[in-house]
Amino acid sequence: MLTADRSTQALPARRASLGARLGRSPSAFAYLLNAPAILLLLALVAYPILDAFWLSLHRYNLRRPDVYDFVWLQNYVDVLTSDLFPGSLGVTLLFTFWSTVGVLVLALGAALVANEKTPEQPVLRTLLLLPWAMPGVVTALMWKWIFHPQAGALNGLLFSLGLIPAYRSWLMAPDTSYLSIVTANVWNTMPFSVLVLLAALQTIPGELYDAAKVDGADIFGRFRYVTLPWLVHPILIVLIVQALGGIRIFEIIYLLTGGGPGNASTTLGFAAYMTSFVSTDVGRGNAWAYTIALLTFAIAVVYMRLLYGRGDIRT
Amino acid sequence: MSRVSRRRFVFTTAAAGSGAFLIACGAGAPPTNTPAPAKPTEAPKPAATTAPAATAAPAAPPTAAPAATSAPAAAAATKPAAGATPAAAAPAAAGGPTTTLTLLGWDYEPPLVKENLDRFMQQQPQYKVDYQPISGDYLEKLLTSFRAKTPMDVVYVRDQYHASWVESGFLLPLDEDDEINALYADMFPYNAQQMQWKGKKYGLPYYTDFDVLATNMKMINDAGFDKPPATLDELRKMAETIKQKKIAEYPIFMDLSKGSDAMWDYWMYTFASGGHLLDQEGAPTYPDKDKVPLAILEWWVAAANDWQIVNAKANMEPLPSGALTAIRSQGTQPGYGTVAFMAHSRYDLEADNAPERSKSAIPGKINIQFGLFPGLDANSPHNVPAWNRYYGIPMTAKNKKDSTALIKYLGGKDKTGQYYTAKRWWLLRALGMAYKSPWSDPEVQEKTKKFIADPDLMNKQNSLAIARDGLENPWWTDWYMDLQANIQQALLKQKTPREALQASANKAIQLKKDWEAKK
Numbered sequence: 001m002l003t004a005d006r007s008t009q010a011l012p013a014r015r016a017s018l019g020a021r022l023g024r025s026p027s028a029f030a031y032l033l034n035a036p037a038i039l040l041l042l043a044l045v046a047y048p049i050l051d052a053f054w055l056s057l058h059r060y061n062l063r064r065p066d067v068y069d070f071v072w073l074q075n076y077v078d079v080l081t082s083d084l085f086p087g088s089l090g091v092t093l094l095f096t097f098w099s100t101v102g103v104l105v106l107a108l109g110a111a112l113v114a115n116e117k118t119p120e121q122p123v124l125r126t127l128l129l130l131p132w133a134m135p136g137v138v139t140a141l142m143w144k145w146i147f148h149p150q151a152g153a154l155n156g157l158l159f160s161l162g163l164i165p166a167y168r169s170w171l172m173a174p175d176t177s178y179l180s181i182v183t184a185n186v187w188n189t190m191p192f193s194v195l196v197l198l199a200a201l202q203t204i205p206g207e208l209y210d211a212a213k214v215d216g217a218d219i220f221g222r223f224r225y226v227t228l229p230w231l232v233h234p235i236l237i238v239l240i241v242q243a244l245g246g247i248r249i250f251e252i253i254y255l256l257t258g259g260g261p262g263n264a265s266t267t268l269g270f271a272a273y274m275t276s277f278v279s280t281d282v283g284r285g286n287a288w289a290y291t292i293a294l295l296t297f298a299i300a301v302v303y304m305r306l307l308y309g310r311g312d313i314r315t
Numbered sequence: 316m317s318r319v320s321r322r323r324f325v326f327t328t329a330a331a332g333s334g335a336f337l338i339a340c341g342a343g344a345p346p347t348n349t350p351a352p353a354k355p356t357e358a359p360k361p362a363a364t365t366a367p368a369a370t371a372a373p374a375a376p377p378t379a380a381p382a383a384t385s386a387p388a389a390a391a392a393t394k395p396a397a398g399a400t401p402a403a404a405a406p407a408a409a410g411g412p413t414t415t416l417t418l419l420g421w422d423y424e425p426p427l428v429k430e431n432l433d434r435f436m437q438q439q440p441q442y443k444v445d446y447q448p449i450s451g452d453y454l455e456k457l458l459t460s461f462r463a464k465t466p467m468d469v470v471y472v473r474d475q476y477h478a479s480w481v482e483s484g485f486l487l488p489l490d491e492d493d494e495i496n497a498l499y500a501d502m503f504p505y506n507a508q509q510m511q512w513k514g515k516k517y518g519l520p521y522y523t524d525f526d527v528l529a530t531n532m533k534m535i536n537d538a539g540f541d542k543p544p545a546t547l548d549e550l551r552k553m554a555e556t557i558k559q560k561k562i563a564e565y566p567i568f569m570d571l572s573k574g575s576d577a578m579w580d581y582w583m584y585t586f587a588s589g590g591h592l593l594d595q596e597g598a599p600t601y602p603d604k605d606k607v608p609l610a611i612l613e614w615w616v617a618a619a620n621d622w623q624i625v626n627a628k629a630n631m632e633p634l635p636s637g638a639l640t641a642i643r644s645q646g647t648q649p650g651y652g653t654v655a656f657m658a659h660s661r662y663d664l665e666a667d668n669a670p671e672r673s674k675s676a677i678p679g680k681i682n683i684q685f686g687l688f689p690g691l692d693a694n695s696p697h698n699v700p701a702w703n704r705y706y707g708i709p710m711t712a713k714n715k716k717d718s719t720a721l722i723k724y725l726g727g728k729d730k731t732g733q734y735y736t737a738k739r740w741w742l743l744r745a746l747g748m749a750y751k752s753p754w755s756d757p758e759v760q761e762k763t764k765k766f767i768a769d770p771d772l773m774n775k776q777n778s779l780a781i782a783r784d785g786l787e788n789p790w791w792t793d794w795y796m797d798l799q800a801n802i803q804q805a806l807l808k809q810k811t812p813r814e815a816l817q818a819s820a821n822k823a824i825q826l827k828k829d830w831e832a833k834k
Contacts, residue, residue, distance in 0.1 A: 061789050062454060062455070062458055062479075063479045063789040063791070063792070064479055064482070064483070064789045065458050065461070065462065065479065065483050065485075066482065066483035066484065083822075144632075149626065149628065149629035149632070150626075150629060150653070168628075169626070169628030169629045169631075169632070171632055172627075172628040172629070172631040172632055172803075172807075173628055174807060174809070254633075255633065256632075256633075257632070257633070258572055258573045258574065258632075258633040259573060259800075260572070260573050260631055260800065260803050261628070261631055261803045261804070261806075261807055262800045262801070262803045262804040262807070262809065263800050274796065277452075278574070278575045278792055278796065279575075279792040279793050279796070280454065280792065281793075
């Protein structure tokens with residue numbers, strides 16, 4: 001029988017040394033076993049991220065592909081000083097804010113309803129999850145037809161109820177464009193938040209509600225003093241997920257409004273897409289993308305600090 | 316049996332994996348029957364493989380099933396073509412092609428392309444064509460291949476890419492070929508001009524087309540008019556009458572959406588009235604130097620807001636399901652569309668008038684017709700924006716002569732002397748031909764008359780086609796998208812037409828200046 005020691009002795013000095021190190025160090029051995037996955041991740045994730053950053057430091061427009069100049073941070077300066085940046089930043093932040101608020105309010109309400117033990121509970125929970133099962137593109141196309149100016153279901157409903165005098169455009173009218181895209185986004189992203197909040201609701205001990213009742217708390221009091229404190233942590237998670245998703249929003253804008261009317265619904269993500277794939281300015285497009293990444297990172301840090309401050313996350 | 320330790324197992328596996336990896340990396344490309352590339356100094360030999368029409372075997376008709384089922388073509392496949400050089404004919408006699416040519420193109424109708432390439436390989440059996448249709452991001456894929464110096468023999472080129480690809484040294488000039496020079500003499504001026512750059516020729520046409528104002532004749536007849544509008548005043552009058560008679564609520568459809576290939580209507584209305592947006596140097600001509608763009612935008616704003624004959628907000632929405640629905644959907648009665656007027660590609664007229672594809676079509680009649688694109692006044696030149704797609708030869712082509720043989724077949728004449736491929740696309744899919752002479756072909760005329768009421772009018776409009784301004788500028792898309800955003804704002808009355816165009820002009824000047832400063 002070969003033992004580890006004997007095999008090591010049989011090897012040349014250098015290999016024996018490496019083998020011995022691997023044998024003695026569990027972490028080195030673990031790294032070795034994970035090396036294929038790590039290499040794959042480096043090749044498929046890390047390399048493109050670094051390459052995109054490298055491209056963002058170059059002037060590289062596919063309409064003049066022979067020009068490939070290193071321009072330091074000029075693309076970032078161009079992005080930050082462009083006419084489009086302040087507007088698209090404002091649109092993005094506003095979209096993120098209203099989407100987050102909308103999702104939070106509706107998801108909380110839906111989770112509270114779904115938490116009630118009623119015969120309809122299983123069906124209700126399934127229905128609440130349905131939008132989540134649909135890809136974002138499908139959702140956007142569905143809403144496009146709902147909002148269709150000539151054949152849309154929304155127009156049909158409101159017109160038949162006598163609430164509007166004639167069919168109208170919802171997506172390209174300045175007064176309703178914003179509300180329309182926020183509605184579509186809230187509908188699509190709400191189920192995840194419902195799941196998170198529902199899971200948290202189910203962990204609240206029933207004794208706390210009983211005690212609150214004994215203390216004379218009404219339904220609002222029980223919500224204020226029992227439910228809400230237990231939901232702070234999941235609400236923060238919902239806020240993080242929704243905020244980061246809102247900043248990166250693309251497909252709903254792309255399919256529903258194309259960034260219009262004018263640039264009224266052009267978000268940062270859509271501007272990055274337009275720069276990279278329509279203007280084919282790959283260098284500046286990557287600068288847009290990194291700007292979004294930095295913004296997302298900053299917001300994530302703020303949220304994490306909030307969580308740290310509450311003692312919900314420990315290092 | 317001895318036990319294998321964990322360590323030994325890991326080493327053995329890693330060694331085996333590394334060995335396999337090295338072997339895989341070291342493996343050369345699969346052997347091909349492609350000959351060594353020609354010497355760079357070798358001059359192209361014009362017309363070496365093209366036989367005079369009189370000596371060639373008869374060709375299969377362009378609309379026939381794949382050439383393999385065609386007797387004359389099949390016969391041609393079994394023997395060297397009449398005009399083939401002995402060197403080219405010998406390998407064919409030996410039973411197989413000697414040269415593989417790679418053709419890259421976007422994925423429009425790949426089965427039809429393959430059928431046509433089969434016929435080429437039968438006519439010229441020394442060649443085998445490896446056709447690679449590319450779905451999705453054609454530009455990105457091609458640029459990556461150009462930069463990586465990937466061998467390619469023939470590629471499709473769009474007019475938007477032409478200048479940058481030539482300037483970047485990606486395409487071979489073809490001026491030394493007398494046969495190609497002769498083909499250029501038979502092209503419409505726009506097409507011949509579009510494939511040139513600084514006096515050199517870079518390709519042969521795949522197809523070309525231009526936009527027309529499609530008009531639903533039943534709708535305008537019922538409104539009391541007998542022919543399509545010749546001026547914008549007539550267009551307005553017809554549209555308002557149609558609206559008053561409740562034939563259609565918004566009689567005119569315009570593509571007012573944003574996108575690099577959207578809002579062509581602004582080019583159409585401007586060109587038809589003799590206007591331009593950018594001059595030869597790429598400077599904006601509007602709003603004052605050339606007053607047509609402003610007049611057109613003012614007309615649009617009034618049409619959308621005052622006359623209510625265009626549903627501007629609805630027409631601004633992106634149209635993933637196709638912009639042609641409006642003219643082809645049934646309106647208030649059979650033969651009516653939901654709109655009466657819509658600018659679109661000429662080749663779409665065929666489907667407009669096909670009852671199986673259009674609910675506004677009337678069997679046995681050409682209900683969707685067009686006139687010369689209406690302008691601001693009766694003396695307008697009626698120009699329309701056109702586009703051109705062509706076959707080019709990349710610098711990485713293995714052998715220019717072999718690639719030239721393929722583009723001559725696809726973009727010029729086949730071995731029988733016919734414009735076989737161009738004619739075939741017209742007959743099968745109504746894609747326009749860049750050459751003048753095949754339009755007088757009886758088969759072409761017969762097909763044309765089936766869906767275009769007046770072929771002479773079509774030829775006249777064809778001769779008035781011009782390229783969009785400034786496509787060669789690298790900042791073109793940035794400018795165009797900004798122009799679209801400004802036009803949308805004017806249509807919503809967030810800006811006046813003048814403010815919108817002035818803002819766009821300022822943007823164009825800034826973009827031009829920025830790019831020049833970076834040179």
